[in-house]
Amino acid sequence: MRRLLGAHVSTAGGLQNSIFNAQYLKINAAQIHPSAPQRWITKDLDPGKIEEMIKAHKKYPDLKVVFAHAIYLINLANPDKQKFHLSKMAVVVYLNFMHYVNTVAPKFSSDLKIGGVVVHPGSAKHTNNADEAISLVQKGLNWILENSEGGTVLLETTAGAGQVIGDTFEELARLRQNSIEPERVKFCIDTQHMWASGYNLIDDLEKIVKNLDKTLGLENVLLIHLNDSATELGSHKDRHANLGEGTIGLKGLARFINHPALKHIPVVLEVPGLKSLETAKEQVEILYKIAED
Numbered sequence: 001m002r003r004l005l006g007a008h009v010s011t012a013g014g015l016q017n018s019i020f021n022a023q024y025l026k027i028n029a030a031q032i033h034p035s036a037p038q039r040w041i042t043k044d045l046d047p048g049k050i051e052e053m054i055k056a057h058k059k060y061p062d063l064k065v066v067f068a069h070a071i072y073l074i075n076l077a078n079p080d081k082q083k084f085h086l087s088k089m090a091v092v093v094y095l096n097f098m099h100y101v102n103t104v105a106p107k108f109s110s111d112l113k114i115g116g117v118v119v120h121p122g123s124a125k126h127t128n129n130a131d132e133a134i135s136l137v138q139k140g141l142n143w144i145l146e147n148s149e150g151g152t153v154l155l156e157t158t159a160g161a162g163q164v165i166g167d168t169f170e171e172l173a174r175l176r177q178n179s180i181e182p183e184r185v186k187f188c189i190d191t192q193h194m195w196a197s198g199y200n201l202i203d204d205l206e207k208i209v210k211n212l213d214k215t216l217g218l219e220n221v222l223l224i225h226l227n228d229s230a231t232e233l234g235s236h237k238d239r240h241a242n243l244g245e246g247t248i249g250l251k252g253l254a255r256f257i258n259h260p261a262l263k264h265i266p267v268v269l270e271v272p273g274l275k276s277l278e279t280a281k282e283q284v285e286i287l288y289k290i291a292e293d
């Protein structure tokens, strides 16, 4: 099978439009926000709307996998009871969405698959105490696993801005190990976030790959977010740049995704150029050009 490569695409106007956007970009992997990322969501998505997406997929079966990115408001380390609950529910709703698509799609003779729900664990800014924050995230994660119908959480490596949790592989690995269902907790690694957290993808590539395998387990890394960085190595700032326009550079990014140990992992872009379909197409073309088969 061809390598799974693609980009984050918009669902504006309906979930089915993400399929048409992917078709326009000619990608076989995509990522979406199933609902508005700046708004809380506590109720399951409308099955009728999901079915529109599944039906649209029959017109573009080349799209092999779609990842769902959780809303931006989530902070599983927020001690405020209401915000903590809303954060957990927002992940549950997306896991249920994943479960629903993966179960129902075959009934429409579609092989549309949701590959996971990408979640940023949260920030200790409210507790000002890293241990307390991590134990809240752990509690939240377990509640989410217990109260959802299925699906896989992909914990994402973060840039480590402020008191954000998840800027080391070890921290993410512990969240998985201490969860009630580790088989439903996997990982997404983001090149810009790793770079900003101080992982030197250019000089220390071999060391980083070994470390990834030792801590997260390469078999548990289900997604790569490929982004160049608008900030320096170790900046702890989450600022994505277009491929080849940042401090990692095209060569460093290409070496990373073509590393023999990482080559099987789907790659999606989250670069500023995705804002319009025309510039998105340019970025996707660069990705397809640098990725070896």
Ligand SMILES: [Zn+2]
Pocket: 156, 190, 225, 270
């Ligand atoms: Zn990312």
